[in-house]
Amino acid sequence: MTTIRVSQEEETRLSTEFTPFGTVMYLYARSTDSVSAGTIGQDYVTFRYDEANVAFAVCDGVGQSFMGDLAARILGDGLIDWLLDLRSKPADAGAFRTMVEGALADLTAVGRETVANYQLPDHLPPILKQALEMQRSYGSESMFVAGRLALRGDPPFLALAWLGDSPMAAIDFNGELVDLGPRGSTAARWNADTGVKGTVNTWVGAADAVARVAGYTDGMTIDSVPTDAVLSRLTTEWQSNPPADDASLVDIRLKPSPQTTGKDDPEHLVRIAEFVPDETRPIPLPGTLKQRTPTPEKPAPPEPDEQPEPASPAAPGQPVGEWRSLDESGEKVHKPPATADRAAARLEQIRAWQSAARERLIGARLALDQIERLLADNEDDQTST
């Protein structure tokens, strides 16, 4: 099995992993605040796959909880381990919900211990440390979207789960949005100490019910299923202007196959591939998430007349006796690790984009944009050396 754990320490521009069953696109962009401060992002993205199986998790660590990035990692890693242990298709969404809730409860054991033992960096200002210690008692929290695809299951199946307001979308081979049920509530999340808050949403179906599954965090700031054009635009924009909130995505696009279409007829497969032009995969579906089953939202937790002289700054003999808790050291800056084989990695990415486009899993335009960007990066590296 191949496992991808996307770094929280730096940006991962739109990338694709070309697999036997299709292609998995993913991206990770830290918020403006995190980029400015040189700190890690609160989202976490991971997936693991082999020839016929994939499990993925996109986790949105909750700001104002204790180190939301921590809960996001525990949750993401724990969920894909658990999802890949599923031996057969869950009976239905309700049964799967019970199973997911059990898994999430089990994860609190490691979550509780990890949060309790987490050492805050020494260099943090005392006020920030005090604030974080108050949050530690509250716990570390994360929302998530996650899923498991089993193409050799008997029957082949797709099982999806989400908690919180991170969007999840699935599209079938006819380009229609699959009704997954309600979008999660903003107040719902997993607490590393106390477990699930709110309702876990689930969906279980046959593998041939979907051609594409996308899960992403609200930092993507998109109201509908992301199109190739949107992904390309965001990737370009975020190079110079990072998003307001952490943004991350996993977008799985499946090759037509007997398992994914339910048809053994190769002619049929060819017909679908020929019939569907590039720009309809992905299908632009403005406002599509609004078509989901509606659900009630849970309650979430002039000019001055006088121009006095500006006040004088504090000086000796003034009302300031002393200052508390001064700490002049800055926060640690995480720099992207130097990569000796960066060029080789880019070549691999170029091949993956080419393969995905050749299989018509993505639009040619998106593939070309990404390949051009990778080639430009290589040229920049060569120029700088």
Place this chain on the structure above:
Amino acid sequence: MAYTVPATSKTPALIIYLLDVSGSMGEEINGKPKIEIISDALHQVAVRMVQRSTKGTTVAPRYRVAMYAYSSQVTDLLGGIKTVSELAQMGVPRLQPMDATDTAAAFREAKRLLAAEIGNLQDSPAPLVCHMTDGEYNTGGDPEPIAKEIMQMEVPDGHVLVENIFVTDKALTQAISDPKTWGGVNDETPLASPYAETLLRMSSEIPPTYASVMREMGYQLSPGAKMFFPGNQPEIVELGFAMSGATPVTPLSP
């Protein structure tokens, strides 16, 4: 005018503190000088603001803070407006009592700062002026007209909010038994001193969004309650300062 704009890095909330450091602040309440109670409460509100701004160890600059101490003159404690990220690095000053009480001068300073800033706050939450005192002005004149002018300044999110923390046991006719369950002061609440009535008139009504945040902190302020917190219990001072940092940080319905 719903006070619903959340404090974010791109639309930070501006909070201006006006802190009375006159000589009487050296007097003790339950064996502790008032000025120390104020310093402690100020520290707590800074911690709370930082807490509400964190993403991991990142402190998002959701708040911008100015802090003025006043006695016979006004002193800029922070050297201009600082973001909550900068405040986390600087810490909070421990105050010490000085001499007279020129409340009007402090409000004039707040008004000057607001006039300079308000044009840049059109997408931000309505600014808040948090005034803390333990007694009536004895120089500089009546601050009420200036406070009223400040309360008329506005941004699309609402008029500028003015809050008063009155550290005294002579403002209410009935003592507050439990600050956590206290419903607050409204226009009908009988007050025991003319200056308390003045400060009440200088206090904005608590917006529902602020009340909602305060509920999350465990306080039960009633609808229609004013941003006026009279009392000499440290818990009331803490409640008052907690209110000053209660700008919503996530989208909320009023």
